[in-house]
Amino acid sequence: MFQYRGFLVRQTPKTPLQFVCLVGPAKEIVQWTHADSIEIDRGGIQRELTQARWKQIRKFFTAKDENVIPSSVIIAFDPEVQSVQSLADLKEDQKAYCLEHLDDKGLVRISFGKGVLESSYTIDGQHRLKGMSELDFDVDVPVSLFVSAPALERAFQFITINNKANKVPTDNIKACIANFDAIEADLKSRLTTASIRVGQFASTIDVFNENKDSPFYKCVDWVNNRSKDALRIVAPQAIENSVKVLEKTFRDYPDQDDDTVVDIMFTIWTTIKKQYGITLASIDQFKNLFKKPTIQAITEHIANSIEQRVVNTSEQIDISNSTFIEEVTKGYIAKIPEEFWKAEWALKGLDTQAGRKIILKDIANIKKSFNLSQGASGAEWRNNLELYREDGSEED
Template identity: 30%
Template structure:
């Protein structure tokens, strides 16, 4: 098979070669497999064909002669030779008679191909092909393209007969905030990403016991509540994670003592900032302020662009006295809805006090006033 093509590397020598060309849908299906699953299998990255979707795509073309779909189908192609003929770049590859040995594999766009192939006329399809890549690269592209909408289990990748080293693939996918493992969610990003202030201190199996300080559930619940905040920009998981990490990087900058284990005022009192309920309550509070802020007419805040809201986020944190997290609290068990509400109410009262230039702990019912008197808190502040 031969096609004129534009062949290039998107980034440099380390990146795979890409070819841009077009071909009839029926012809592409002659050399590109939709999947390599046994007939009895129901899964797969491309998954079983949705007959209704294929039908609707075909009907879309039949409704009007001007209807087109300019989106490219993405495939991988093996055994490709790139050459120059009459001043034009062409790609050549052999097509075996054995359908199980097709040189191409459809990574994205199976329903478009199947729908277009049902028409009586030849429908030309734009194609982006990854040339002569190994199975690890194919697996990576399958996951990156398909994982955002629906998770791609490892077994489905393996069912495509792709031979890859899972550990090596997962290391590469971490930079894309994806994985072939369902367990690598926002918690995995928080524990492994250089962007995360919680790197190496998340309480889960990968972290040494002595370093486990931050609840995995606190991270999951915080990102989930951000994605359900009602702002369309935060609904994207990457944007929600960026917001979460931006906030907690700032807390480390603004409240460095609160990130320590013990209170500087009393060795018998632990700081509260990195407790599960505190993380969720503070994230929720700051989210509420900034979502409302972003909704104002002519607001310059875009919640998928950290540089537009970080200054406002820091202003809010500056209103909250660091000592709120360092002094003793009256309630010991706060891992409940009522406990988080008590923390939120305490934070809101502190903000009101600071704005009114009152003592930060005025009318903050969560604070243990007996402890304050016992440790002579006022004197400690002055020192």
């Protein structure tokens, strides 16, 4: 049986709606509520759970001990969840709740069992709730629980909340920083470690260089990489251009946002590094792999491969699912010898569209040499590769 103390609120004198403001552990709350099952573009009121979003919430809490989210998750019982007068009349599997008034100031105790699950809907905050529940430690969540709200009311609340929600304008962020110069460094650190991008104060490059989960952690070649063990191997433009490609490829997909794109980029390149056992200590041995044109070419190719998988299947695919991204990436990078990434390419001037095509063409030729025969041996995979032909030009 679930039981919480809270305050019963009737916001206006004439509204029939009442909600209880309560606090409970996220791991417990997910046991008795779920999102409405139909997407808003099909006439429903809640969007599907997106892995990248709830993982971003989890990452936010693990990035810094000080990070908290004080805003409430909004949940509603359908009217089929009945009110019973006495706690003694309440059963665990019953679609019912008991509301006990503890004083004349609105303090109440609400009790219910797991029987409410199928009729208890998360109107707003499903990703927050899921992310918090996936942490290794307990996190308390403030909840506004409507004790009875029909589908129409839930739809109205969802649309109202999401229509009013806006990102903080960049100008407001700048004004905040201007007024509090002393907090700039600390604020930037908090934002980047939580993978939150806010203009110049926590750029895409900051996130990829300073977030410990980033495949390019401490490896970006730019002035803000001040780590004592910085390697400065990855060009900032390689990250920026690759992220732009992902944004362009997936911008029309439902429920995709900045978090999804960053998560896809993280997953692609973390998977590639794991494939070859690349660590911070060994990354400089794979110079070809982390060249600017290579990063851009591979990212774009995998993005296109993901889109083709979506187009050429009858199954539903969630592109924010890291397992799916890993599968596509592993399939592409498999059987490419690590020597291909280590042995310096003779061909220069690759930082062009034509150069990136050559990289992808040679990768395709290597794959064919392994997949269409009994398997290449020795240096056979290097035969007919353009990248190992001298042309005397210099790379941009």
